Amino acid sequence: MKHLIIYSHLNPASFTKAIVDVVAQKATAQGEEVRIIDLYSDKFNPVLEMPDIEFMFMGKEIPNDVAHYQEMITWADHLTIVYPMWWAQMPAMLKGFIDRVFSHGFAFQITENGPVGLLKGKTAQVYMNTNHPSEYYAETLMHKAQLRVIEQGVFEFCGIQTETTFFGNVISGTDELRKSYLESIK
Ligand SMILES: Cc1cc2nc3c(=O)[nH]c(=O)nc-3n(C[C@H](O)[C@H](O)[C@H](O)COP(=O)(O)O)c2cc1C
Known part of the structure; x- marks a missing residue:
């Protein structure tokens, strides 16, 4: 894989x-063959700019960085996406990656019958860290809101079958708690 x-x-x-x-x-x-995208080390530019729109909708050339990351996604059977929750959302860096790289014509296509995911057959596992306790975010439907956005709104919209795991209390919790989270992945 x-x-x-x-x-x-x-x-x-x-x-x-x-x-x-x-x-x-x-x-x-x-x-498995493993490749890693570290968005900060790559100094990824998360800002959607005119060349992105010109590529997506006006038939212009694909920006080099977008081409590079799309090749990596095409290569992959399975994606693991890891990030901390910031202000009840994904970090702007990751959001910009999705804006620019999961582009129209690559990740999805708008047709007469509605949008169609173009990345069918791939799977994804999302790990999202929060400092609020998971119980609190489950009760207050924050987790559900995240699933709506990241699964229904992004990856499954592109045809990628997705599972999400939340790790709560990541800062306030004990070392044992953090270790138990890592063990649960192993
Ligand atoms: C800008 C910022 C916003 C944050 N917003 C939230 C939040 O909305 N909910 C929450 O539970 N934790 C929030 N946190 C705490 C992070 O989720 C926490 O630092 C992270 O899960 C710890 O994992 P890490 O070591 O991978 O950063 C925020 C942290 C930062 C820096």
């Missing part, structure tokens, strides 16, 4: 990066 890990974090000592390391180790041990 070809496994692409995409993550958004500025800090190599973050829990997000710890998850990435565990997922990569496990996948490699299972004989």
Whole structure:
């Protein structure tokens, strides 16, 4: 299996990066081919600009960075996406990656019968870290809101079958809690 890990974090000592390391180790041990997109190290430009729109809708040339990341997504059978919740949403860096890379004509197509996902057959696992407790976010439907956005609104919209795991109390919790989260991935 070809496994692409995409993550958004500025800090190599973050829990997000710890998850990435565990997922990569496990996948490699299972004989999967693993590639990693570290959006901060790549200095990805998350701002959708005119050349992106000209590429998507006006038949102009694809921006080089977008072409590079689309090739990686085409290559992958499975995506793992890891990020912290910031202000009840994904970080702007990841949002910009989706805006620019999951483009019309590549990830989805608008047809007379409505939108069609073009990335069918791929699967995704999302890991989202929060500092609020998971119980609180489950009760207040924040988790449901996240699933609506990230699964229904983004990956499944593109035809990618997606599962999401939430890790709560990531800052306030104990080392044992964080270790148990990493163990649950292993
Ligand atoms: C700008 C910013 C906004 C945040 N917003 C939220 C939030 O809305 N809900 C929440 O539970 N935690 C929030 N947090 C806490 C992060 O989710 C927490 O730092 C992260 O899950 C810890 O994992 P990490 O080590 O991978 O960053 C926020 C943190 C930052 C820096």
